[in-house]
Amino acid sequence: MMKELERERALLQAEKVHNRISGEVRAQEVDEQLKRLLDMSLKGIITDEEYREKKAELINRKFDISEKGDSNGDWLEHFKNFLLARPMAQRLNLLLSPYQRSIN
Numbered sequence: 637m638m639k640e641l642e643r644e645r646a647l648l649q650a651e652k653v654h655n656r657i658s659g660e661v662r663a664q665e666v667d668e669q670l671k672r673l674l675d676m677s678l679k680g681i682i683t684d685e686e687y688r689e690k691k692a693e694l695i696n697r698k699f700d701i702s703e704k705g706d707s708n709g710d711w712l713e714h715f716k717n718f719l720l721a722r723p724m725a726q727r728l729n730l731l732l733s734p735y736q737r738s739i740n
Contacts, residue, residue: 659701666698 670691677687 662701663698666694666701670694 673682673687673690673694676682677684682690
């Protein structure tokens with residue numbers, strides 16, 4: 637049972653690393669496309685309007701990549717943190733309760 641849990645943790649960690657690296661690669665590709673787009677604009681190959689539209693599209697794509705990178709492999713970590721934070725919040729509530737009662 638413990639070996640299986642350790643194996644599962646190792647697989648999750650590997651998936652997290654893979655997702656992070658592939659997100660970085662995709663973000664670098666978008667950066668390269670932005671550089672080429674700027675070059676095309678400076679050389680007059682595309683209009684300013686075309687440049688702005690394509691730039692907005694690429695920036696949105698890069699934002700989407702960074703958002704996915706934060707959530708794809710980390711859902712288990714976020715859930716673990718949530719579960720660990722709950723008892724702390726309950727203790728804090730107990731500590732603050734007498735103070736809150738004295739204010740009301």
